[in-house]
Amino acid sequence: MSGNHNEVLLEVKDLKKSYGDHLVLDGINTTISKGEVIAIIGPSGCGKSTFLRSLNLLEHPDSGSILFEGRDLMELISKKAGRQGARELNALREKIGMVFQQFNLFPNMTVKENIMLAPVKLKLLTKEEASAKAEELLNRVGLADKAQVYPNMLSGGQKQRIAIARALAMNPALMLFDEPTSALDPEMVGEVLNLMKQLAKDGMTMVVVTHEMGFAREVANRVMFIDEKNIMEEGTPEEIFSHPKNPRLQDFLARVR
Numbered sequence: 378m379s380g381n382h383n384e385v386l387l388e389v390k391d392l393k394k395s396y397g398d399h400l401v402l403d404g405i406n407t408t409i410s411k412g413e414v415i416a417i418i419g420p421s422g423c424g425k426s427t428f429l430r431s432l433n434l435l436e437h438p439d440s441g442s443i444l445f446e447g448r449d450l451m452e453l454i455s456k457k458a459g460r461q462g463a464r465e466l467n468a469l470r471e472k473i474g475m476v477f478q479q480f481n482l483f484p485n486m487t488v489k490e491n492i493m494l495a496p497v498k499l500k501l502l503t504k505e506e507a508s509a510k511a512e513e514l515l516n517r518v519g520l521a522d523k524a525q526v527y528p529n530m531l532s533g534g535q536k537q538r539i540a541i542a543r544a545l546a547m548n549p550a551l552m553l554f555d556e557p558t559s560a561l562d563p564e565m566v567g568e569v570l571n572l573m574k575q576l577a578k579d580g581m582t583m584v585v586v587t588h589e590m591g592f593a594r595e596v597a598n599r600v601m602f603i604d605e606k607n608i609m610e611e612g613t614p615e616e617i618f619s620h621p622k623n624p625r626l627q628d629f630l631a632r633v634r
Contacts, residue, residue, distance in 0.1 A: 384411040386551060386582055387432065392441035394427055401427050402438065403606035408441030409584065410553070412579045416593035416614075417586045419603040420629060425586045426555050428603060430433070432472040432584065433553060434466070446550070459469055471499065474544030474552045478560045480536040481527040489515070489524040492543045501547070518572055538572055552576065554585040554611040590633055593617050602626045 387409040395403040401424045407413060415610050417425050424519040430436040432443060434450055443450040446469065452458060453466035457633060482491050496502040500540075516520045518538040528536055537557055540577040544552060554573065558566040576584060577596050587593055593600050593614060600617040602610045621627045 385409070386411045386413075386445040386446065388442070388480045389432070390442040390444070392428070392431060392443065393432060394436060395423075402431070402604055404441070405607055407601070407608060407611070411550075411582055412580050412585045413599060414581075415484050415585065415596045415599050415601060416597035417584065417591070417601045417603055418593055418629070419609075422450045423604045424606055429553050429555050429584060431579045432551075433470050433577075435475070445473070446464065471501070471547055472550040473548060474547055474549035475589050476537070476540050476544055476552065476554045476557050480528070480533075480560075482536060484528050484537060487527055488520070488531070488539050491528070491539060492546050495543070496546050505570075507546070509540075510546055514545055517545075518542045519568075520534075532565060533561045534568040537565075537569045538562065540609050541569075541572060550582065552581055552583045554583065554587070554589065556586050558589060560589070569606050588633070590618070590630075602629065604629070 389405055389407050390400055392405040406426060417429065419425050427436055431438045433455060435455065438451065441451065447464065447468060450469065451464060454463040455462070483494070486494065489508070491512045492514060493504070493507040496507045496510065497504055502567055512521070512524065515524055518541060520538055521536060523531065523535065528539070531539065557573070558569050561569065566589070570589060573583070573585070574596050597614055599611060600614050601608050602617065602623065604625050610617065610621065610626050617626070618630065621630055
């Protein structure tokens with residue numbers, strides 16, 4: 378995998394999150410470096426998606442720190458940060474792309490318009506620049522011929538590739554993927570995973586919550602096993618899949634293999 382793995386992009390310290398009395402994340406600590414591809418695995422309901430969604434504050438953690446490019450996002454959502462903090466937070470969050478299980482494309486817009494929308498709305502690109510960028514991204518995801526098509530004319534795999542192109546249109550420093558293949562028919566999973574492999578090869582920093590163990594083994598630099606509200610074990614794919622130490626991880630892998 379390409380990328381400089383010495384430069385820290387995001388650091389999480391003692392992250393906690395509850396829903397009412399239900400504790401979901403209990404003091405998570407980790408560091409993500411530029412160019413790293415991290416796969417997050419674990420049983421359903423263990424907090425994987427909550428952790429991922431906390432990284433760009435789609436979920437607001439109760440306490441802890443999320444340092445992105447050196448700035449504490451948690452500090453910026455505090456009342457003390459005021460309007461200036463909110464502006465700075467929005468600018469930082471624009472650098473964190475997110476791809477969901479469901480594609481969330483606007484059905485009344487063409488594929489190209491979906492990709493152009495955010496950069497134009499946020500005044501990051503002119504319409505002309507956004508149009509050129511959208512065409513370049515459609516080429517990159519192998520769907521150049523779908524620019525003027527509406528989302529309901531696409532397969533699930535195509536929709537997810539468009540959702541990835543839309544996230545890339547913001548030039549993110551970090552891409553978060555929340556089980557991006559779980560809503561797809563089995564025959565469409567490969568086309569999305571192949572695109573993600575290509576992004577990893579190109580040096581994109583990625584954090585991927587996934588049930589696809591083959592993808593985690595092949596593409597990730599590091600695999601995190603989350604269970605019991607925390608990271609129970611993390612290491613290289615070789616360490617996690619071939620030499621798991623934690624009994625809960627051993628049990629999980631025995632069930633998913």
